[in-house]
Every structure is written in structure tokens, then in C-alpha cells.
Amino acid sequence: MEKKIITISREFGSGGRTLGRLIADKLNIPFYDKELVDQVAVESGFAPKFVEEHGEHSPSSSLFSYAFAPQGVPGIMNGLSTADFLWNIQCNVILQLAEKGPCVIVGRNADYILKDRPDALHIFTHADVAFRAERIVSRYGESEKSPEARLQEKDKRRRVNYQHYTGRTWGQSQNYDLCFNTGVLGIEQCADIVVGIVENSRK
Amino acid sequence: MEKKIITISREFGSGGRTLGRLIADKLNIPFYDKELVDQVAVESGFAPKFVEEHGEHSPSSSLFSYAFAPQGVPGIMNGLSTADFLWNIQCNVILQLAEKGPCVIVGRNADYILKDRPDALHIFTHADVAFRAERIVSRYGESEKSPEARLQEKDKRRRVNYQHYTGRTWGQSQNYDLCFNTGVLGIEQCADIVVGIVENSRK
Numbered sequence: 001m002e003k004k005i006i007t008i009s010r011e012f013g014s015g016g017r018t019l020g021r022l023i024a025d026k027l028n029i030p031f032y033d034k035e036l037v038d039q040v041a042v043e044s045g046f047a048p049k050f051v052e053e054h055g056e057h058s059p060s061s062s063l064f065s066y067a068f069a070p071q072g073v074p075g076i077m078n079g080l081s082t083a084d085f086l087w088n089i090q091c092n093v094i095l096q097l098a099e100k101g102p103c104v105i106v107g108r109n110a111d112y113i114l115k116d117r118p119d120a121l122h123i124f125t126h127a128d129v130a131f132r133a134e135r136i137v138s139r140y141g142e143s144e145k146s147p148e149a150r151l152q153e154k155d156k157r158r159r160v161n162y163q164h165y166t167g168r169t170w171g172q173s174q175n176y177d178l179c180f181n182t183g184v185l186g187i188e189q190c191a192d193i194v195v196g197i198v199e200n201s202r203k
Numbered sequence: 204m205e206k207k208i209i210t211i212s213r214e215f216g217s218g219g220r221t222l223g224r225l226i227a228d229k230l231n232i233p234f235y236d237k238e239l240v241d242q243v244a245v246e247s248g249f250a251p252k253f254v255e256e257h258g259e260h261s262p263s264s265s266l267f268s269y270a271f272a273p274q275g276v277p278g279i280m281n282g283l284s285t286a287d288f289l290w291n292i293q294c295n296v297i298l299q300l301a302e303k304g305p306c307v308i309v310g311r312n313a314d315y316i317l318k319d320r321p322d323a324l325h326i327f328t329h330a331d332v333a334f335r336a337e338r339i340v341s342r343y344g345e346s347e348k349s350p351e352a353r354l355q356e357k358d359k360r361r362r363v364n365y366q367h368y369t370g371r372t373w374g375q376s377q378n379y380d381l382c383f384n385t386g387v388l389g390i391e392q393c394a395d396i397v398v399g400i401v402e403n404s405r406k
Contacts, residue, residue: 011377121387124376124382126376126377169375171375171376171377172372172374172375172376173327173329173374173375173376173379173382174214174329174374174384176376176382176384177383177384177387177388178381178382178383178384178388179327179376179379179381179382180380180381181377181379181380181381184324184380185380185381185400189400189403193396193399196396197388197392200392
């Protein structure tokens with residue numbers, strides 16, 4: 001079965017987004033990450049910044065966020081929390097993007113949303129704390145919190161969000177076709193492996 | 204860092220042993236599985252069959268097995284249960300095998316035992332139930348139990364054993380450098396990927 005859709009889930013700082021961009025460039029197919037967020041934002045009426053902050057976070061952290069719903073939105077939310085409302089829209093957007101043709105989708109629980117597509121290849125990336133801490137500081141700069149605390153906080157939110165909406169354990173290998181320790185293997189090598197798999201799947 | 208030691212942990216029926224054999228053949232390095240069991244057996248004084256059955260099983264299932272300890276062994280077990288006694292010997296054997304030189308080691312929680320060796324590459328293999336059920340029937344034949352029940356039982360034992368001795372979750376991607384869905388990727392392709400990684404690590 002030809003693999004056309006690549007989903008990438010990732011620990012914060014493990015380079016999943018960079019890996020996705022590399023794969024998309026090498027295969028010359030669309031890459032959806034910020035673009036996906038923007039599309040969700042447009043469809044929901046939420047500000048892009050709000051969607052980006054809440055799209056992968058724990059549902060409970062959004063319980064207080066009804067107040068931030070954009071004008072006109074509460075009426076169409078049908079009693080859903082902001083998090084559940086965004087989740088429904090994200091599911092639809094991701095299903096539509098996959099229908100459009102080959103692509104790479106990073107984050108947003110796309111592995112689960114597209115689990116029934118046999119032409120999808122699901123990837124998870126992780127790395128040890130030292131590798132990721134150094135990476136987020138060099139990419140996103142320092143902050144008041146220690147890099148380790150930032151990693152822990154962001155990963156916790158992704159874990160809780162994934163558990164809540166999929167009933168699965170985030171990072172459990174059986175949910176993915178391939179899991180990489182990017183710190184050990186290197187992001188470039190991981191990209192080459194995925195490209196090789198996609199090319200082999202066409203034979 | 205050159206990767207010299209390959210450990211493979213696996214869901215029952217996912218082809219981890221076949222993968223290990225392929226990698227060892229392609230890299231022309233020793234392969235330890237049954238051989239390892241025999242070595243453990245010799246060091247412990249237990250019958251090879253007994254070691255094979257208890258080496259990866261849940262500790263609790265071995266609580267009644269003092270009675271099976273070979274003559275002379277109870278005296279050197281220092282009050283350890285059979286399972287703990289075997290675990291200690293397995294740790295020592297695996298550490299010694301890794302010291303001897305490049306090799307592939309399948310099972311026996313070798314990923315954990317060798318977690319501090321930077322020249323070790325840790326792999327986990329899994330696949331969906333249909334793929335594994337067909338595989339165990341074609342390799343090991345039918346039995347009174349359904350293939351699904353056999354998979355579930357054996358995996359549960361491995362999971363409990365791993366959790367007990369390592370404190371980690373079996374199959375959680377972060378414990379391994381690479382996880383493969385062998386049903387999706389094919390065992391031969393997984394072997395080529397690993398061989399490529401080992402060869403790249405020498406450059």
C-alpha cells in the first residue's frame with residue numbers, strides 16, 4: 001500500500017516539526033502545521049493565536065475559556081466546551097487535508113484521526129531531556145522557567161489532550177508505525193528513513 | 204557513536220527474533236536468543252527448558268517454582284525467588300555478552316540492562332493482532348487456545364516482567380531508539396533500516 005500521508009507526533013523539542021518539514025521537502029508534498037492551525041482558526045472564528053495555544057492542550061485548561069469564544073461562535077458551539085469544539089473542527093480539517101492528497105501533518109493527534117487510512121504512515125519522535133532542552137533554548141530562547149520545566153509542562157498537556165480525545169497513551173509505540181529517538185539517530189537520518197519507506201511503498 | 208550492540212524487544216509474533224537474525228546475518232555478528240538461554244541455564248544450573256519458560260515471565264508466576272530449583276541451587280540463591288535469581292544471572296550474562304563485542308540480543312529486557320551503553324541501539328517491534336496471529340499459527344501451529352488468547356497471555360507476561368524488573372512501561376517508545384510496526388513496514392525493510400543506521404554510525 002502506497003504511503004501518502006505522513007503524520008508526526010512528537011515530544012516537545014525532539015524535532016518533529018523539523019523532521020516533517022524535511023520529509024515534505026524531500027517528497028515535494030505539502031506540509032501542514034502552522035498552516036493547519038490557521039485553517040482551523042478560520043473555520044472556527046477563533047484567533048489563530050488562541051487556536052495554536054489550545055489545539056493540543058489539556059481539555060481542563062480550556063474550561064475557563066468560553067469567555068474567549070469569538071463573537072457569534074457560542075451560538076454554534078451547541079454546548080460544547082471550547083476544547084471539544086476545536087477538536088471537532090480539527091478532526092474535520094485533518095480528514096479533509098488527507099483527502100486532498102499526499103502531505104505531512106505535524107501534531108494535532110492526526111495519527112488517531114487518520115488511523116483508519118491504510119495509506120497513512122504514523123510517526124512519533126522523542127529524545128532525552130538534555131537534547132531537547134538545548135534545542136528549545138537555541139530555537140525559542142530562554143524564559144523564566146527552566147528548559148526542563150518547559151518540556152515537562154508542554155509534554156504533559158499533549159499527553160493529557162491525547163489521552164482525553166483518543167483514549168490512548170501518548171508515545172506508546174503501538175499507536176505509531178515508526179518511533180524515533182531523534183537525539184540518537186539524528187533528524188536528517190530519520191527523514192531519509194521515512195522517505196525511503198515512502199519510496200519503497202510505491203514499488 | 205558507533206552502534207555495536209543491537210537489542211530487540213518485541214510483541215509476541217511480531218517477528219522480532221526473525222528481524223534480529225536478519226540483522227545479525229547482514230552485519231555478520233553473533234545473534235543471542237536461544238543461545239543466551241542456554242548460557243543462562245548453564246550458569247544457573249536450571250534446565251534450559253525451565254529457563255526459557257521463566258526468563259521473561261511474570262515474577263508472580265514463578266513464586267511456586269522453588270520446588271523446581273535444581274539440586275544444589277537453593278543454597279546459592281540466598282533467599283531470592285527463582286525469578287529474581289534468574290534475573291540476576293541474566294543481567295550478568297547480557298552485560299558479559301555485550302562486553303565480548305558486537306552482537307544482536309533478542310528479549311530478556313536487554314534494552315534496560317544495557318541502557319547505559321552508548322554503543323547500544325534499542326529496538327522494539329509490534330504489529331496488529333491479525334498479522335501476529337497468522338504468524339504464530341504458521342510458525343508454531345495451532346493450540347487449544349485461540350491465537351489471540353496466546354498473544355495476549357504471552358505479551359501480558361512480558362509486560363509484567365518488564366514492569367517489575369525495570370520500573371518502565373513495556374512498549375513505551377521512549378525506552379527504545381527505534382520502534383517498528385513490522386506488519387506495516389515488513390521485517391526485511393526493518394532489517395535494512397537498522398543495518399543502514401549501524402553502517403552510518405561507523406562513519
